[in-house]
Amino acid sequence: MLQVQNIEKYYGSGNHVTKALDRVSFEVEDGEFVAIMGASGSGKTTLLNCISTIDTVSAGRILLEGENIAELPARELARFRRERLGFVFQDFNLLDTLTIEENIGLALSLTHSDPGKVKAKVEAVAKKLGIEGILMKFPYQVSGGQKQRAACARAMVAGQSLILADEPTGALDSRASKNLLEIMTHMNQAFGATILMVTHDAYSACYARRILFLKDGRLFNELLLGEQSRSAFYHEILDVLALSGGDISDGI
Amino acid sequence: MTVSKLSIRNARRQAGDYLVYFVTIVLVASLTYAFNGLVFSQELLALSRQMAMVPPMIVFASIVVVGIISWLVAYTTRFMLLRRSREFGTYILIGLENEQVARMFFLENLAVGGCALCLGILLGNLLYQALRAIVLALFGMSYHFSFFFSGKAVALTLTYFVLIYLSAQLKSRRKIRKMRIYDLIYLERQNEREVVKSGRGRRVLFAGSLVLGTLGTLLLLTGDLAACLTGACLVIFFLYGFFISFASGVPAFFEKRPARKYRGQRLLVFRTLTAKLGTMGVLMASLALLFLGTLAAEGMGMVFQGMFQSRTNKNNCFDLVLAAEDPKVESYRDSKAYIAEKIPLKEDREYEIYLMDTDKIMAYTEVHTMYYRYYGRDAVMKESDYRALRAMLGYEDVACKPGQYLIHCLPYMADALQGFSEELVFGDASLTPGGVHTEVFAQHLYDYGNGGDFILIVPDALLEGYPVSHTMYVAMTREPVSEAQYKGICTIRDQIFEEREDPLEDSLLYASDMDEAQAASQTAMSVFPLFYLALVLTMTAATILTIQQLGEAGRYRMQFALLWKLGMDKKEMRRALRMQFAIYYALPAIPPVLVGAPLIRNMASQVEPGTMVGASDPLAITAMALGLFFLIYGIYIVLAYSSLKRSVLPE
Ligand SMILES: Nc1ncnc2c1ncn2[C@@H]1O[C@H](COP(=O)(O)OP(=O)(O)O)[C@@H](O)[C@H]1O
Ligand SMILES: [Mg+2]
Numbered sequence: 001m002l003q004v005q006n007i008e009k010y011y012g013s014g015n016h017v018t019k020a021l022d023r024v025s026f027e028v029e030d031g032e033f034v035a036i037m038g039a040s041g042s043g044k045t046t047l048l049n050c051i052s053t054i055d056t057v058s059a060g061r062i063l064l065e066g067e068n069i070a071e072l073p074a075r076e077l078a079r080f081r082r083e084r085l086g087f088v089f090q091d092f093n094l095l096d097t098l099t100i101e102e103n104i105g106l107a108l109s110l111t112h113s114d115p116g117k118v119k120a121k122v123e124a125v126a127k128k129l130g131i132e133g134i135l136m137k138f139p140y141q142v143s144g145g146q147k148q149r150a151a152c153a154r155a156m157v158a159g160q161s162l163i164l165a166d167e168p169t170g171a172l173d174s175r176a177s178k179n180l181l182e183i184m185t186h187m188n189q190a191f192g193a194t195i196l197m198v199t200h201d202a203y204s205a206c207y208a209r210r211i212l213f214l215k216d217g218r219l220f221n222e223l224l225l226g227e228q229s230r231s232a233f234y235h236e237i238l239d240v241l242a243l244s245g246g247d248i249s250d251g252i
Numbered sequence: 253m254t255v256s257k258l259s260i261r262n263a264r265r266q267a268g269d270y271l272v273y274f275v276t277i278v279l280v281a282s283l284t285y286a287f288n289g290l291v292f293s294q295e296l297l298a299l300s301r302q303m304a305m306v307p308p309m310i311v312f313a314s315i316v317v318v319g320i321i322s323w324l325v326a327y328t329t330r331f332m333l334l335r336r337s338r339e340f341g342t343y344i345l346i347g348l349e350n351e352q353v354a355r356m357f358f359l360e361n362l363a364v365g366g367c368a369l370c371l372g373i374l375l376g377n378l379l380y381q382a383l384r385a386i387v388l389a390l391f392g393m394s395y396h397f398s399f400f401f402s403g404k405a406v407a408l409t410l411t412y413f414v415l416i417y418l419s420a421q422l423k424s425r426r427k428i429r430k431m432r433i434y435d436l437i438y439l440e441r442q443n444e445r446e447v448v449k450s451g452r453g454r455r456v457l458f459a460g461s462l463v464l465g466t467l468g469t470l471l472l473l474t475g476d477l478a479a480c481l482t483g484a485c486l487v488i489f490f491l492y493g494f495f496i497s498f499a500s501g502v503p504a505f506f507e508k509r510p511a512r513k514y515r516g517q518r519l520l521v522f523r524t525l526t527a528k529l530g531t532m533g534v535l536m537a538s539l540a541l542l543f544l545g546t547l548a549a550e551g552m553g554m555v556f557q558g559m560f561q562s563r564t565n566k567n568n569c570f571d572l573v574l575a576a577e578d579p580k581v582e583s584y585r586d587s588k589a590y591i592a593e594k595i596p597l598k599e600d601r602e603y604e605i606y607l608m609d610t611d612k613i614m615a616y617t618e619v620h621t622m623y624y625r626y627y628g629r630d631a632v633m634k635e636s637d638y639r640a641l642r643a644m645l646g647y648e649d650v651a652c653k654p655g656q657y658l659i660h661c662l663p664y665m666a667d668a669l670q671g672f673s674e675e676l677v678f679g680d681a682s683l684t685p686g687g688v689h690t691e692v693f694a695q696h697l698y699d700y701g702n703g704g705d706f707i708l709i710v711p712d713a714l715l716e717g718y719p720v721s722h723t724m725y726v727a728m729t730r731e732p733v734s735e736a737q738y739k740g741i742c743t744i745r746d747q748i749f750e751e752r753e754d755p756l757e758d759s760l761l762y763a764s765d766m767d768e769a770q771a772a773s774q775t776a777m778s779v780f781p782l783f784y785l786a787l788v789l790t791m792t793a794a795t796i797l798t799i800q801q802l803g804e805a806g807r808y809r810m811q812f813a814l815l816w817k818l819g820m821d822k823k824e825m826r827r828a829l830r831m832q833f834a835i836y837y838a839l840p841a842i843p844p845v846l847v848g849a850p851l852i853r854n855m856a857s858q859v860e861p862g863t864m865v866g867a868s869d870p871l872a873i874t875a876m877a878l879g880l881f882f883l884i885y886g887i888y889i890v891l892a893y894s895s896l897k898r899s900v901l902p903e
Binding site: 049052053054055074075078079081082083087093095097098106107109110154 | 254255258261262265338339342344345346347348349350352433434437
């Protein structure tokens with residue numbers, strides 16, 4: 001589904017070059033739930049932006065379903081984002097002029113899919129995510145957790161195959177975080193959505209089935225949930241963090 | 253939801269969020285339409301041949317307005333693009349093409365601009381009636397409602413608006429096409445950079461700009477063209493230098509003086525302000541320049557208005573006046589014959605103006621007023637003529653008491669002449685002052701007229717043997733003199749003058765009705781465009797300031813919510829907000845007022861003496877120009893304050 005091959009990313013020019021990503025390579029299979037962990041500044045957002053076509057790489061290749069995204073023309077790229085990719089941001093990124101329902105359905109309706117079916121599709125997804133009661137409200141009228149669930153609904157309503165989430169729990173309290181993570185797990189297990197989530201928080205990361213660790217732009221470790229329990233996985237994560245110098249996860 | 257539906261919804265939001273901008277565009281559209289109505293009004297243009305000069309002047313002013321409003325629209329569009337970059341980024345992120353987003357924004361602006369234009373034209377019809385009432389009043393006619401709607405005026409207004417919007421829209425469209433999502437989502441905004449960084453450079457610039465500003469203002473006051481141009485350049489330098497150095501210097505000032513910083517709400521007020529001003533230096537200077545332009549235009553408009561008004565007020569008593577040094581010249585004789593033949597008269601009279609052998613009164617008035625002399629010696633007329641003329645004009649009868657002379661003069665020298673107590677000698681009689689009269693009496697016709705600004709009146713017998721300065725012929729007509737009649741006399745005179753080698757006019761023709769029509773036309777042609785410009789300039793600058801201020805609403809809200817939690821009470825918050833507002837809006841207005849007020853006063857004082865009197869007194873004009881400016885500016889400030897207060901202060 002997703003192949004990241006030796007990508008590098010530099011910011012700035014001349015004497016002030018920051019190397020944000022350094023020869024990063026990994027693969028994500030269909031239906032996986034992968035977390036990428038790293039301290040603030042380790043390059044997580046940069047990595048996600050490169051994959052999501054928001055940003056471009058300096059070197060290396062990113063293949064999405066076998067296609068090199070750097071080679072897609074702009075129009076194809078737009079279609080790609082519309083049909084294949086879903087995004088969830090830390091700060092929700094919902095449009096405050098639109099109701100929750102319209103936010104979710106916007107991409108669908110703008111792509112000229114059958115307008116009669118948009119509402120039904122939106123309602124179906126909303127029901128799965130438990131937000132059918134707030135569809136008529138505007139983003140500023142609902143809680144952070146509900147907003148983030150709306151963002152998740154938007155990220156999957158068009159049947160997108162890869163959902164990219166950048167610190168989705170970053171702006172939520174612990175209960176809303178737990179709720180959201182459970183919903184993401186459900187999205188992954190029940191609907192087969194492939195999820196790539198970036199976080200600096202071990203509690204969020206332990207909901208994934210595989211974790212990649214990023215430090216100073218490089219991948220340095222990988223953990224698999226395997227058959228163990230979630231709490232065992234959580235402690236395993238903490239061990240890795242402790243080994244790597246302990247500065248990765250603040251807030252614990 | 254389709255692209256166009258979303259555009260409409262965003263348009264509604266835009267009209268709400270940028271209400272001040274929307275209202276300004278509506279007002280500008282209505283002003284433009286109303287003035288265009290004047291350009292195409294058959295009714296008003298037919299009032300006088302002179303009115304033909306009005307349309308070109310208004311079109312010229314409109315072109316300047318189009319330039320200014322284009323700037324406003326481009327500025328606001330850029331501001332919105334910056335503010336809403338994240339929103340646009342989100343559209344692209346969920347799969348819209350840049351092209352689609354660009355089209356969406358274009359449609360949105362088209363909707364907003366279209367609505368503004370429609371509302372503006374509706375409102376413009378009302379405004380046009382107001383303009384029409386003013387023009388009719390200028391021509392001394394009574395106003396009666398008559399519906400006016402001109403397709404041509406609509407078309408011209410539409411053309412202007414297409415021009416205004418086209419450049420801004422093309423630019424924003426190009427910008428959106430080139431936008432990358434990354435920039436949109438992560439670079440919320442890039443502000444203007446501070447231009448001057450170092451403390452020393454700033455101080456030098458600040459001091460230097462003040463010196464240049466003072467020098468520039470003084471040069472502007474000289475009235476000499478070259479000096480004025482230099483002065484204008486210096487004032488422009490001053491404004492930019494001042495605002496660039498001042499805005500970025502305030503934080504440094506308070507860094508060095510912590511005791512002042514922590515007094516009362518200053519910290520809060522100044523931190524918020526300087527965060528804004530530090531990056532707004534260049535913009536502030538441009539806005540100050542617009543304000544200065546407003547004041548200059550308003551002042552000039554009022555000076556012109558005063559000039560035209562008072563010029564007719566000095567002369568417009570007799571319906572027709574002819575005058576010549578030698579009544580036997582062809583131009584005088586033929587004109588008089590034409591009048592006698594073609595124009596039905598109520599009354600007329602021919603008489604002489606004499607010259608005394610001294611210039612005592614002129615010498616006296618030169619000292620005590622700003623009198624400018626026309627003749628070598630004092631002018632004088634016979635009592636019998638004077639009394640007959642007064643009767644003709646319906647003025648109260650006055651007579652010379654034995655041993656006394658009378659003076660009739662323009663109002664501005666009356667006070668001084670009341671104090672003139674010298675005896676005047678005529679042959680072997682000697683007369684004392686017997687009173688001063690100031691009714692309108694055709695006394696400002698340059699070489700001719702009933703004296704130049706003043707005349708003496710003495711018993712007929714005393715003037716035996718005195719030299720005649722010129723002969724006057726005055727008449728009251730049954731009907732107002734028509735343009736055709738006036739043209740008839742002029743044609744005769746023009747023929748006579750053209751046939752000569754030296755086309756010098758040896759006689760004078762004056763018609764009150766024509767003079768009034770001319771003054772009215774000149775007022776319409778100069779004062780209207782100036783006020784049109786002044787209004788647009790103030791509204792543009794006030795709108796930009798307000799947009800900037802309201803753009804900070806989100807930050808203010810967070811700040812005040814925090815302060816509320818920290819225990820600041822609401823009254824104090826309101827005070828802090830008010831203070832912030834006062835300083836923010838006062839800053840760009842102070843330098844233009846300091847330069848503009850003396851400038852207006854000076855302009856008004858340059859005009860001939862006796863012209864700028866009463867409501868047109870230089871001080872009065874200065875006060876009115878400032879008043880008008882602050883009135884419009886104030887409305888914007890109050891609107892901005894009330895809307896910000898509601899959205900920013902916690903409940
Ligand atoms: N636009 C940019 N310009 C320059 N440097 C950047 C930019 N964005 C990120 N960086 C740098 O790249 C590194 C990785 O940043 P980022 O991917 O945002 O980290 P994370 O999301 O893990 O906190 C950091 O050192 C950051 O300072
Ligand atoms: Mg990040």
